Amino acid sequence: MEKWFVLIRDKITGWLEIFFRMLPNLLLAILVFISFFLLARFLRKFSYRLLLRVSEKPAISGLFSSIFFIIILFVGLFISLQLLHLDKTITSLLAGAGIIGLALGFAFQDLTANFISGVFIIFRKPFDVGNIIDTNGFTGIVEEIQLRSTTIRTFQGLHIMLPNKDIFQKPITNYSLSGKRRIDVVLTIPGKSNVAETERRINKALDEIPEVNNDKFQVLFADYNGDTIKMEVHCWTDNLIEMGFYNTRDKVLRKIHEAITQPEPNH
Template identity: 40%
Template sequence: MTFDLKEALNVAVSKIEGWLESFAAMVPNMIVAAITFSLFFLLARYSKKFTARLFQKFSNKSALNTLATTIFQFLILAGGLIVVLNILELEKTVTSLLAGAGIIGLALGFAFQDIASNFMSGVAMAIRQPIKVGDIVETNDFMGEVEKIDLRVTTVRTFQGIHVLIPNKEVFQNPLMNYTKTPERRIDLSVGVSYADDLEKVKEVAEKAIRELPFLLPDREVNLFYREFGDSSINFQIMFWIQYPGQTGYLKATSDSIMAIKKAFDNNDITIPFPIRTLDFGIKGGEKLSDMKVNIINKELITS
């Protein structure tokens, strides 16, 4: 079998001519497709302000509005791509792209399920809005002021000045305490008094000291309950309500309350005892050290 160079060249030339003819036939469609996609691109770009204003009429949640605007732009571009492929007579390509997008989306869903979970939690938080920027919250063992909420993480600035980025999934699924949404807070103070003090007098003095504080809510009661017989004191808990003034104000109110009770107890000879330990050297108990017979044991007996 001999190789015919001339015939091979003719085949190659005919193939190239066929491609050129096909390309020439597609040029008008390509120009139309390029113009069409450019129009869709400009439409998506300039529709951002319009859609943002439109969504703001129905929702005041900025994160959710941004998400909706982005999705709307993506849908415009996706629609433009489908139209362009149809102009280029690539209908089969559209079907293949949609099938491939489904498979890729499924694979990405498994690969980035944590990101997707945080994203969906961010969307749910934007809709339900359990917290807002400026709220004082406690979640996932962190307490501070909410500085930023986006669709993936929530930024909390602790009272020590540390910025903590908490995934939205953790904020949404775990217990969350929002102190700002609760305008009233209760302060619980645990105090101990000496066994020698009159408990009725202690109760009267402590409650009076708390009622004289300026930040106390006047329509709330001051409650004092004795709780236990401690090792060195009789312990009680005094509870009262204040208007929540922020965390710094809350700590100051607690501090002022402790100082007020201590001052009132000092003025009324009420003792807050320190821990007391009694050493009993008797085997049966109750025997003083001075009454015990001290036996001096020979050192040789100890070492033997």
């Protein structure tokens, strides 16, 4: 019994000696960790405000400021562990973090790609909420831009959630940037037609449509094969919304049809 008592006493004495010997380093490690924690909190708030000015997106600002906070906190933790001579613990933590990161990277490849694409979309701003865009075969108004996906409300009333990876990798047409949409009409007339007279009639017809910008339309001689003449008409309208655009296009087609079906004047 006495032998067990001596053994326990020696063990506790040894632990106390190690504790008191490590006490200065322990206090310093705690002080360093607290300092890094306070620094991380300050930089998180500062980076959030700074990023919010750049991106104007609370979600992405909060995400990156939290990442900064975690990185600084981990740096403080590693320095604190080094002061306690726990180098092996640091190595194990780094190895574990690497393995976990690799596993998560393989498991969430699409999620990561969508997230990174969302970051680029938010910072590069090829479009914003309220813009009318065409991408991936869908045309509509941008309702919401998130880190993973973008929501578009089509002119048929459908809400489409598109993965940001698909949007980032495919062409995007942003009608709201120019404020105008182009109406293209291809028409064929007999080869013996008076091209100058046809052009004059089409120009006059387009001038009568208030929704068409009368300083920005073109009537072009596109092709001639002997029997027929192909002409192209390009005009612009401020009607970006689909219903207004289609109504304007309908007026353009009706006016052009009316103009070219009139009998040519006899000379």
